[in-house]
Amino acid sequence: MSRQNRIRLILIGFFIQLTTMAFGRFAYTLILPDMMRSLGFSVTQMGILGMGIVVGYLINSFFSGTLSSRFSEHRVVKISMIALSIALFCLGYFSHFVILLAAAILLGSGASGSYIPLVALLNISFRERGKAFGIVTGGAGVGIMLCGYLIPPILSHFGEYGYRTAWYTLAVINAIVFLSSLFFLKKEPAQEKVEYHLESGRSFFSLYRGNKSLILISIIYFLLGFSYIIYATYFGAYAIEE
Structure with missing residues (x-):
């Protein structure tokens, strides 16, 4: 490119x-x-x-x-x-x-x-x-x-x-x-193609087997979403009302 x-x-x-x-x-x-x-x-x-x-x-x-x-x-x-x-x-x-x-x-x-x-x-x-x-x-x-x-x-x-x-x-x-x-x-005509599919015979959850980094990142993302989504949804409304 x-x-x-x-x-x-x-x-x-x-x-x-x-x-x-x-x-x-x-x-x-x-x-x-x-x-x-x-x-x-x-x-x-x-x-x-x-x-x-x-x-x-x-x-x-x-x-x-x-x-x-x-x-x-x-x-x-x-x-x-x-x-x-x-x-x-x-x-x-x-x-x-x-x-x-x-x-x-x-x-x-x-x-x-x-x-x-x-x-x-x-x-x-x-x-x-x-x-x-x-x-x-x-x-x-x-x-x-x-x-x-x-x-x-x-x-x-x-x-x-x-x-x-x-x-x-x-x-x-x-x-x-x-x-x-x-x-x-x-x-682009010569743009690289991204492969999104799992290898044949592999399930989505098999990606987590033995992959501590992926497990840790997933846990962090879960905690991040759980902590901020409630705040992000209601804090603006609360501030406006107050």
Whole structure:
């Protein structure tokens, strides 16, 4: 891959992370109080919607690799971004709990489907992977900061329809980044193919046999998710209410 194409990949990857991870995983906590109040939902129902986002993310984490192997990472990222915009729009448009839960699951699925194949693309395109990963994943942090500046004014300005307008706004921004990816995220003719499948006869759990490093990393990730997801979901709502 040429230097120009690598720079292009980093730039579009940064903005993909900005919208898919920040909007798909963290915007919900800021919209939660107004959404709950407007729809008359309970804290439990809003918690279930938040769980739907995580479940969707987890499910597609298992399948995005296989899908990338079959359809290419570029296509999976783009399809996931389309799914994300649809989910964001549905969260603003519909009021029925079951439909909103389905949209939440789709939202999480779109977030992971945009992230995991993108990591694979960075892995095969750069020798200094740490720098590339650092810049691209920094997009998520900028996206979270953008949500903090963008969403509260929308909620206060549009009143009862504030939460719907916020979801619509995020959907449009993500759609703009998706349209940009059509031009900047393209498969190179000689690009290395990533093999996602397990060896024949091996199960997923067989990867953990005797692999202490993988076991330790998995435990750390579990504890990280368990400790931050509750905080990330409800602290913004708590701060707004207080």
